[in-house]
Amino acid sequence: MRVDEAIELMTKGLLQRVVDSFTKDFPKSDEERAREIILRNSGELTDPRRIEAVLAFDGRLQDQIRQTCVLEALIGSPDCTASELDVVENVTQLQQQVLDAAASPQALRYEDARSVEVLRAVMRVALKDAIVTNQELELLRVLRESLGLSPLSMRIIQAQLEHFPRKGNLLHTAAECREALLNLQRCGIVFYCNRANGGLYVIPEEVAPSVRRVLGIELSSHAWGKLLSNLTVAQLATILRAEGMPESGKKEARIERVVLTGVKPSTALARLSKEDLYHLCTSVPGLKISGSKPTKITRIVRHFANLVIRDVAEETPPGERYYQYLVELAARDRANLLTNRIVTKDREIEGAFEEGTRFLFSEKLGLELQHMEGTDHADGCITFGKTSELLLWDNKSKETVYTFPPSHLRQFKRYIRDAEKRVSCFLIIVPSVADEALANALRLKSESGSDTDVALIAAEDLVWVAEEWRARSSRESFNLEVLNATGILTRTVLDQRMRLFL
Numbered sequence: 001m002r003v004d005e006a007i008e009l010m011t012k013g014l015l016q017r018v019v020d021s022f023t024k025d026f027p028k029s030d031e032e033r034a035r036e037i038i039l040r041n042s043g044e045l046t047d048p049r050r051i052e053a054v055l056a057f058d059g060r061l062q063d064q065i066r067q068t069c070v071l072e073a074l075i076g077s078p079d080c081t082a083s084e085l086d087v088v089e090n091v092t093q094l095q096q097q098v099l100d101a102a103a104s105p106q107a108l109r110y111e112d113a114r115s116v117e118v119l120r121a122v123m124r125v126a127l128k129d130a131i132v133t134n135q136e137l138e139l140l141r142v143l144r145e146s147l148g149l150s151p152l153s154m155r156i157i158q159a160q161l162e163h164f165p166r167k168g169n170l171l172h173t174a175a176e177c178r179e180a181l182l183n184l185q186r187c188g189i190v191f192y193c194n195r196a197n198g199g200l201y202v203i204p205e206e207v208a209p210s211v212r213r214v215l216g217i218e219l220s221s222h223a224w225g226k227l228l229s230n231l232t233v234a235q236l237a238t239i240l241r242a243e244g245m246p247e248s249g250k251k252e253a254r255i256e257r258v259v260l261t262g263v264k265p266s267t268a269l270a271r272l273s274k275e276d277l278y279h280l281c282t283s284v285p286g287l288k289i290s291g292s293k294p295t296k297i298t299r300i301v302r303h304f305a306n307l308v309i310r311d312v313a314e315e316t317p318p319g320e321r322y323y324q325y326l327v328e329l330a331a332r333d334r335a336n337l338l339t340n341r342i343v344t345k346d347r348e349i350e351g352a353f354e355e356g357t358r359f360l361f362s363e364k365l366g367l368e369l370q371h372m373e374g375t376d377h378a379d380g381c382i383t384f385g386k387t388s389e390l391l392l393w394d395n396k397s398k399e400t401v402y403t404f405p406p407s408h409l410r411q412f413k414r415y416i417r418d419a420e421k422r423v424s425c426f427l428i429i430v431p432s433v434a435d436e437a438l439a440n441a442l443r444l445k446s447e448s449g450s451d452t453d454v455a456l457i458a459a460e461d462l463v464w465v466a467e468e469w470r471a472r473s474s475r476e477s478f479n480l481e482v483l484n485a486t487g488i489l490t491r492t493v494l495d496q497r498m499r500l501f502l
Contacts, residue, residue: 001081001193003042003204007035008491009193014185021188022050042206045188051210054187061132062166063180065158069094069165069172070180071203071211074190076220078310080203087181087201088174095165095172101152102159110245110261115147120157127163141216150262151216195495197467209305218265218301222309226339227265227300228255230283235276239263242271265304269297285338308336322356323364323463329353330459331431332399353395354379357429357462361393364466366477378415378426384480389424391480392416402430402456404437409444416448425453425484432458433488445486457489465494473502 007015015034019026022045026037044050055071057064073090074080082090101107108116122143126132132140144154158164165172172180181201184190189211191202203211212218219227228236229251236254237247243261247254258268269277270293277296281289287303289296310324321342322329328336329343329352337343343352358380361367370381370390378392392415396402408428416423426444433456441454448454469478481501483489489497 001079001202001204003046003191003206004039005491006191006193006202006204007038009195009200010191011194014192014194017185018045018188018191021045021054021186046204046206046210048210048213051189051207052214054189055211055214056134059131061127061163062172064132064137065165066091066172066176066180067184068215070177070184071189071215072217074201074203075208075211075215075217076222078222079308080205080208081200083198083200084174084178084181088177091177092171098152098155098164099159099169099171102156102164107156107160108153110243111149111153112147115149116153116157119144119147119149119154120161123154123157124161127158127161150260152260152262195468196464198471212305216264219305220309221259222311223304223307224259224265225255226307226309227304228258230280235272235280238276239268239271265301266297269300286335303335303339306335307339308333309340318352319355319359320363322352323359324356326353326356326360326463327431327460329356330395330397330429332397350395350397353397353459357393357395360462360466365469367480376414377418378412381419382480383421384424384484387424389422390419391425391427391483392419392423393427393429396428396430398431401432401434402428402437403434404428404440404456406440409440412444412454413447416444416450416452422450423448423452425455425480427483428454428456429459429462430456432460435488438488441486441488453484453486455483455485455487455489457483457494461489461491461494464491465498469498469502472498475502 007018012031012034015031015038016028019029019034019037022041029037038045069091070087072094073087074082076090077086123140126136126140140154144151155164159169162169181190181192185192189203189207191204193200193202233251233254236251236258239258240247240254240261243258243263245257245261249257272280274293277293277300278289280300281287281296284300284303287299291299308325308328312321312324325337325340325342329349332349334346337349343349358369361380361382362369367382370383372378372381378394380393382391383389384391394412394415396408412426412428416426437456441456444454445452465482469482473479479501482494482497485493485497487493
């Protein structure tokens with residue numbers, strides 16, 4: 001979620017926190033004024049130097065660990081977005097995994113024993129007063145790297161010294177996680193979108209890369225796993241050999257072992273030959289194959305860092321799978337769709353877009369889809385409750401903004417006129433809508449012969465409606481009047497209509 005998208009889902013007080021994070025020069029403002037200030041100063045807000053400065057603080061080690069774990073929980077969530085409950089659960093899981101690893105007799109078995117003892121001795125001295133400054137942490141990081149130890153080893157040693165995530169190896173509570181989230185909001189790192197799905201914490205797209213850099217995380221765990229799954233068994237063995245780890249086992253076991261080493265993706269890829277990287281680039285949709293070895297590595301890491309990776313199980317039915325990637329299907333985002341194996345060929349995109357939309361209307365909005373005879377018709381049809389009027393919709397996937405060309409005007413006019421009953425609303429679902437598309441929407445309404453309302457909506461906003469409406473209504477099914485309008489259904493317009501009709 002970008003900054004401009006996130007602030008549309010925030011109310012006045014939360015917007016003011018963002019404003020206060022980078023300037024005290026503006027007096028308290030109303031919602032729209034606060035949004036204007038944030039957008040006008042987004043360059044300063046997302047400046048990597050500012051982000052690095054506000055995330056580097058001195059204080060109690062347990063507070064530093066808490067902030068880092070909360071950030072890792074959000075960075076590792078799909079789209080860097082999560083509910084409070086998800087953040088707390090992810091932090092608890094992350095911290096418990098370290099404690100479990102530290103308690104195992106096999107802990108640090110793949111690390112050099114002498115190097116471990118050196119780091120342990122220095123860490124024991126640093127922990128005496130439980131105040132580890134940012135400068136001391138940096139020195140410990142440099143020492144760890146010079147000893148050839150993984151980032152996980154530092155946490156395991158802290159846990160063995162009974163200081164992870166705090167003294168006594170006590171987990172951080174939900175209240176402490178909330179406090180960290182509040183502090184990160186005041187720093188302008190995390191946005192709280194209280195109007196989104198009951199409340200979501202977000203690290204905006206423009207901020208996330210800098211946060212990853214500060215944390216030393218090149219890829220989220222999901223993206224790292226996706227990259228490793230694209231490597232061959234032999235390539236995984238090469239990386240494991242270089243890290244001094246056992247090379248044998250099935251592919252899944254080797255991937256897990258590479259992750260356990262804590263090696264950075266760029267370092268792991270550097271272990272591979274130029275030929276290996278060439279073949280990897282050819283296997284990943286949209287990746288260029290030219291350039292030097294460092295260029296290829298940077299390109300590969302950037303590709304997987306920018307992937308939209310959602311938690312969709314392999315056994316998930318196709319319609320639901322397509323719904324989860326409806327925005328990418330609308331935009332014909334080949335890199336995401338093919339790398340995530342949502343589709344296997346370009347020609348499948350339009351059909352998947354249509355099927356994902358049918359899932360949205362039937363399963364998410366609770367509406368009964370109407371059967372349509374023949375093949376020359378809109379992509380979907382629903383009746384307006386007890387009336388005999390119809391809502392028709394049509395999907396138009398496109399790599400660029402939708403402008404409503406004349407050919408579509410003629411096509412949609414035919415669909416409306418050929419319908420067995422009056423079409424009250426014709427909905428056009430696209431990746432994004434150009435302002436100029438409004439002219440043909442008005443023209444289609446005028447020339448439809450039935451005064452049909454013509455609405456244009458971005459797939460992203462339709463998904464937002466599908467996820468948001470149940471929190472505002474006790475009805476079993478969605479009220480189609482929300483969509484029954486002529487014009488561009490922006491998030492603001494939809495919010496107003498949901499308030500009116502739900």
